[in-house]
Amino acid sequence: MQDxxxxxxxxxxxxxxxxxxxxxxxxxxxxxxQSVYRNRPDTQVTFSLxxxxxxxxxxxxxxxxxxxxxxxxxxxxxxxRGESTWLRGNTFYGKRQMFRPDFMEWFENLRLPAYxxxxxxxxxxxxFEGAWPEVMLWEIPALAILMELxxxxxTKHLGKFELQVLYARAMTRVWEKVERLKTxxxxxxxxxxTRRRHGFLWQDWCVQALREGLGDNFGGTSNCLIxxxxxxxxxxxxxHELPMVYSALTTDDAALARAPYAVxxxxxxxxxxxxxxxxxxxxxxxxxxxxxxxxxxxWTGIRIDSGDPATGAETAIRWWQERGEDPREKLVIFxxxxxxxxxxxxxxxxxxxxxxxxxxxxxLTNDFRGxxxxxxxxxxxxxxxxxxxxxxxxxxxxxNPRKAMGPxxxxxxxxxxxxxGEQVAADVVV
Amino acid sequence: MQDxxxxxxxxxxxxxxxxxxxxxxxxxxxxxxQSVYRNRPDTQVTFSLxxxxxxxxxxxxxxxxxxxxxxxxxxxxxxxRGESTWLRGNTFYGKRQMFRPDFMEWFENLRLPAYxxxxxxxxxxxxFEGAWPEVMLWEIPALAILMELxxxxxTKHLGKFELQVLYARAMTRVWEKVERLKTxxxxxxxxxxTRRRHGFLWQDWCVQALREGLGDNFGGTSNCLIxxxxxxxxxxxxxHELPMVYSALTTDDAALARAPYAVxxxxxxxxxxxxxxxxxxxxxxxxxxxxxxxxxxxWTGIRIDSGDPATGAETAIRWWQERGEDPREKLVIFxxxxxxxxxxxxxxxxxxxxxxxxxxxxxLTNDFRGxxxxxxxxxxxxxxxxxxxxxxxxxxxxxNPRKAMGPxxxxxxxxxxxxxGEQVAADVVV
Numbered sequence: 069m070q071d072x073x074x075x076x077x078x079x080x081x082x083x084x085x086x087x088x089x090x091x092x093x094x095x096x097x098x099x100x101x102q103s104v105y106r107n108r109p110d111t112q113v114t115f116s117l118x119x120x121x122x123x124x125x126x127x128x129x130x131x132x133x134x135x136x137x138x139x140x141x142x143x144x145x146x147x148x149r150g151e152s153t154w155l156r157g158n159t160f161y162g163k164r165q166m167f168r169p170d171f172m173e174w175f176e177n178l179r180l181p182a183y184x185x186x187x188x189x190x191x192x193x194x195x196f197e198g199a200w201p202e203v204m205l206w207e208i209p210a211l212a213i214l215m216e217l218x219x220x221x222x223t224k225h226l227g228k229f230e231l232q233v234l235y236a237r238a239m240t241r242v243w244e245k246v247e248r249l250k251t252x253x254x255x256x257x258x259x260x261x262t263r264r265r266h267g268f269l270w271q272d273w274c275v276q277a278l279r280e281g282l283g284d285n286f287g288g289t290s291n292c293l294i295x296x297x298x299x300x301x302x303x304x305x306x307x308h309e310l311p312m313v314y315s316a317l318t319t320d321d322a323a324l325a326r327a328p329y330a331v332x333x334x335x336x337x338x339x340x341x342x343x344x345x346x347x348x349x350x351x352x353x354x355x356x357x358x359x360x361x362x363x364x365x366x367w368t369g370i371r372i373d374s375g376d377p378a379t380g381a382e383t384a385i386r387w388w389q390e391r392g393e394d395p396r397e398k399l400v401i402f403x404x405x406x407x408x409x410x411x412x413x414x415x416x417x418x419x420x421x422x423x424x425x426x427x428x429x430x431x432l433t434n435d436f437r438g439x440x441x442x443x444x445x446x447x448x449x450x451x452x453x454x455x456x457x458x459x460x461x462x463x464x465x466x467x468n469p470r471k472a473m474g475p476x477x478x479x480x481x482x483x484x485x486x487x488x489g490e491q492v493a494a495d496v497v498v
Numbered sequence: 499m500q501d502x503x504x505x506x507x508x509x510x511x512x513x514x515x516x517x518x519x520x521x522x523x524x525x526x527x528x529x530x531x532q533s534v535y536r537n538r539p540d541t542q543v544t545f546s547l548x549x550x551x552x553x554x555x556x557x558x559x560x561x562x563x564x565x566x567x568x569x570x571x572x573x574x575x576x577x578x579r580g581e582s583t584w585l586r587g588n589t590f591y592g593k594r595q596m597f598r599p600d601f602m603e604w605f606e607n608l609r610l611p612a613y614x615x616x617x618x619x620x621x622x623x624x625x626f627e628g629a630w631p632e633v634m635l636w637e638i639p640a641l642a643i644l645m646e647l648x649x650x651x652x653t654k655h656l657g658k659f660e661l662q663v664l665y666a667r668a669m670t671r672v673w674e675k676v677e678r679l680k681t682x683x684x685x686x687x688x689x690x691x692t693r694r695r696h697g698f699l700w701q702d703w704c705v706q707a708l709r710e711g712l713g714d715n716f717g718g719t720s721n722c723l724i725x726x727x728x729x730x731x732x733x734x735x736x737x738h739e740l741p742m743v744y745s746a747l748t749t750d751d752a753a754l755a756r757a758p759y760a761v762x763x764x765x766x767x768x769x770x771x772x773x774x775x776x777x778x779x780x781x782x783x784x785x786x787x788x789x790x791x792x793x794x795x796x797w798t799g800i801r802i803d804s805g806d807p808a809t810g811a812e813t814a815i816r817w818w819q820e821r822g823e824d825p826r827e828k829l830v831i832f833x834x835x836x837x838x839x840x841x842x843x844x845x846x847x848x849x850x851x852x853x854x855x856x857x858x859x860x861x862l863t864n865d866f867r868g869x870x871x872x873x874x875x876x877x878x879x880x881x882x883x884x885x886x887x888x889x890x891x892x893x894x895x896x897x898n899p900r901k902a903m904g905p906x907x908x909x910x911x912x913x914x915x916x917x918x919g920e921q922v923a924a925d926v927v928v
Contacts, residue, residue, distance in 0.1 A: 233670055
């Protein structure tokens with residue numbers, strides 16, 4: 069039996085916009101947004117899309133009209149009553165009323181600000197300017213839109229069964245990963261794959277497959293909409309944009325050297341427990357830990373997001389030991405370029421030495437490698453970053469020089485201030 | 499949007515009975531039924547289910563109540579107006595009005611006769627007795643029901659995503675076969691997989707995948723319902739039951755020796771062109787061809803359904819040459835235990851020497867080998883055969899002694915009458 073109403077509705081409506089809700093975003097964005105809204109509401113920032121995979125000619129693949137349509141659609145979204153209720157009433161990390169009433173009121177009235185889109189050769193320049201709490205919320209939807217429009221551009225030429233088999237293969241691949249992960253004792257793993265997902269429906273499928281396959285070893289998802297719809301934990305803490313903007317706003321080297329800790333001091337005041345997670349690599353993990361104030365060693369854990377992950381974790385373990393902390397009570401969250409081999413190896417290496425958890429991103433929600441001709445659905449390295457704050461450029465060094473960002477002279481200055489020497493370069497796949 | 503009416507309908511109705519139409523059967527059954535209805539309408543036959551794979555304990559796997567329910571459901575079916583119109587009005591093998599008005603009128607009023615079901619140890623004894631034209635129509639639905647109830651018994655314990663991945667894997671496997679078959683020049687292939695299919699919906703999927711993947715190289719399906727629904731050619735000619743019953747009805751050796759040719763004489767009168775396909779192996783291909791009347795060499799082709807297929811085809815080619823026929827104008831249809839490797843090998847061996855076509859059965863519509871624990875979905879060898887006609891036992895020798903059927907002393911007598919000596923035994927997988 070046809071549901072005629074649904075069919076007629078579908079005639080006049082666009083089915084499946086890429087981003088269907090303001091909370092189709094990473095949970096940490098909302099946590100950071102609340103922190104920024106309280107501490108730096110007036111900072112003017114510029115966020116920019118950067119395609120590190122220049123071999124993927126986004127402007128040739130994606131129609132500009134379609135891109136504008138999807139971006140415009142996001143600007144029509146506002147928080148629904150149900151979404152607001154979920155954010156206000158839910159318990160996150162065991163805490164009620166994680167989001168303050170003043171922030172929620174502001175968020176309920178928010179529409180995302182304008183964007184600037186220009187085609188430059190085979191790439192798009194997409195930038196967002198304005199007040200930090202507003203502009204920062206563009207990052208995830210902008211990335212998800214570009215990623216999914218690219219998927220759609222590649223898949224639109226496939227036949228119906230070819231398409232079904234494409235997803236059959238991708239599902240089989242995810243499930244084979246799940247079957248390997250099932251064998252790991254004490255696995256803790258969450259979905260961090262929103263930003264570079266193949267598509268929304270696909271991420272939703274992957275998350276549900278992980279839940280069925282891993283049971284309680286699956287901790288939840290960074291995606292608030294999926295967490296809400298599927299009754300899962302929303303997962304996330306904080307990201308590089310906080311130290312990057314705080315640092316850009318400083319006016320001398322001494323203040324710059326203090327900035328990454330100032331960020332965490334603000335965070336310390338707002339959050340405790342599992343939300344106290346150090347992200348140490350913005351300007352080099354080693355220097356960051358060496359110069360860290362003692363109270364930071366009391367935090368719950370650390371997130372390793374660049375460089376060799378095992379090296380990063382060993383560094384953290386040594387640091388905790390030097391500061392008189394027991395690493396077995398600490399949490400290491402791996403979140404950079406993970407796939408099953410790496411998850412298995414890291415699990416084995418750190419079992420019994422430290423609590424470990426994995427934030428699995430792109431190779432969970434976008435592993436279509438080798439599934440179509442010319443590998444045209446392989447994931448690629450697209451980011452959307454704060455590049456300016458109050459007119460001053462931001463800088464990121466990271467533990468992998470290929471992930472560094474910022475004007476050359478500023479990068480050199482930051483390296484000097486944070487004492488970063490030679491770094492090992494590693495390929496950035498995703 | 500929910501279609502409430504559909505949901506409410508589903509509440510009160512059994513979704514997806516195994517057999518949903520009297521024409522959810524092989525096309526050749528209807529052709530043979532018409533022939534039997536004209537030539538031997540009063541012959542009393544017994545058909546019996548035989549599970550050659552005794553390691554599959556059907557009675558332990560399949561609930562007797564469910565089995566009765568599905569068999570009873572088939573007895574409620576009668577030809578719908580649309581099905582009747584399709585059979586009456588369609589062009590089959592280029593011929594209009596393949597089915598005569600008197601046969602159609604009889605078929606429109608038909609309900610399938612009673613069945614007898616008894617559990618014997620871990621197996622079921624399922625028999626059908628009555629007039630040949632009625633009883634013979636039980637064969638395909640009976641097999642399809644047992645096969646699909648077994649699939650359902652195995653899959654009912656799987657989780658939702660486990661289940662989806664099971665089908666994802668099976669789809670991927672079919673598609674990989676399609677991709678290999680695509681590379682064969684001049685391939686002619688049809689679906690013969692109704693009787694031992696994994697399930698109706700799965701067969702329907704496989705057929706559609708073949709159509710998209712192989713285009714015009716896909717000739718159609720033996721399943722009338724799917725042919726009708728998907729606007730494909732219905733494919734098929736005749737089967738062993740005709741010579742088996744005709745032979746059983748003879749009362750002396752001389753008449754027995756003539757019986758397999760008497761069948762084809764009846765057929766010759768009714769059909770021409772692509773329907774004149776010899777099925778030579780019922781009592782041994784070699785003797786059958788050696789003693790065949792000359793007019794049979796003028797037929798369009800031959801179907802190889804047991805024994806080594808290449809040997810069978812070479813025998814036929816030599817026979818045509820000896821009778822002054824050009825094998826390049828003849829058709830060899832391979833239909834026994836095919837899978838892609840065999841199809842590729844036979845295509846290569848006979849390219850340019852004879853026209854070749856493939857009737858691909860169980861390993862098209864039921865290749866779930868290795869996809870669940872204990873290989874519990876692997877296809878197995880289930881048949882439903884005429885075992886008696888007017889109180890006399892039937893016999894089948896075939897070109898593979900493992901496919902032989904009938905009482906020992908009768909098998910010996912048939913071997914003597916048809917001059918069948920030593921035979922090469924081959925495993926019967928499906």
